[in-house]
């Protein structure tokens with residue numbers, strides 16, 4: 001647990017994204033979701049909620065509370081744009097066996113009914129987002145069939161804020177707002193305004209939750225990450241895409257060009273940016289970034305890229321922590337993009353720690369890799385020190401300084 005605390009939100013310099021971990025260490029969405037057999041429990045079923053109950057394959061509410069109490073700097077993913085896919089008919093195929101009928105937009109456990117979805121506002125024939133160049137469709141219509149919540153309604157945003165406040169009262173410190181691009185920024189704000197201060201059992205009086213909005217914007221889209229800056233931090237997806245291109249030396253890029261890294265590369269203001277090399281989507285070909293996204297599969301370049309993030313003062317750092325899966329389909333045709341976490345017949349395996357401090361049971365634990373762990377520790381020490389003494393050889397060898405606090409031989 002010591003390591004988690006080191007990398008914790010409380011230190012306010014770095015986050016670890018513990019994808020699909022058990023409640024003892026988790027930050028995947030903690031509320032009840034549909035169960036999908038495709039052929040066995042894909043990771044993305046957790047992005048299809050059916051209720052606000054704390055009850056998933058990572059654990060129940062008691063286990064979640066226990067985890068939050070033992071490592072009190074836990075943030076969670078909040079899926080508040082939508083519920084599950086519209087095609088699921090009446091039943092109880094969900095992680096806590098709550099009844100729902102998505103085809104009738106009925107979620108009695110919350111409760112939500114047809115009134116609470118955006119269908120009336122969506123102007124497309126199918127009710128789906130059909131044109132990503134039309135900002136209103138991106139916000140008002142269904143994303144990949146997921147039932148789009150009417151966040152503009154007081155009942156809906158109050159229900160969501162109550163759910164998030166329940167988590168805050170348990171001791172949660174922050175939230176990743178999934179699919180923020182598909183919500184109007186002015187509909188996110190009332191939810192944030194309703195959030196409680198953090199639980200004073202662990203946090204200073206008046207502490208606000210740490211929130212960042214997931215907005216994929218690589219430029220040239222009608223929905224811009226800048227639309228969301230008024231609400232707080234936003235994911236800067238250009239960061240990992242460009243850094244991967246530099247590390248791979250593609251398009252004539254070289255590390256010497258990192259001299260003006262940050263706003264100088266067209267990124268959002270540093271005090272709004274949440275930065276990372278890869279995430280659970282783009283490490284398996286979903287979301288944005290394409291081939292230049294480095295992952296644990298390219299370990300050498302990945303360590304250089306992830307090590308560079310905490311060295312540099314730009315943005316708030318997030319480190320990915322993944323699990324292993326068979327990367328390609330057997331015929332080698334495409335990325336095997338659905339596979340869920342390591343499991344025995346659907347039960348998620350424990351994250352075991354090997355004698356050499358790496359993880360076992362199929363968990364990659366990039367955050368425990370020596371180079372990455374040490375650079376995050378460096379960031380925690382030099383946070384606030386300015387960028388100084390840049391040097392490069394006009395090619396791919398660079399150096400930079402961050403004041404004089406980081407000169408420890410430990």
Ligand SMILES: *[C@@H]1O[C@H](CO)[C@@H](O)[C@H](O)[C@H]1NC(C)=O
Nearest residue numbers: 256392393394395396397398
């Ligand atoms: C710069 O450093 C890199 C890495 O050590 C080396 O491969 C390259 O030859 C150097 N380039 C120049 C122009 O000195």
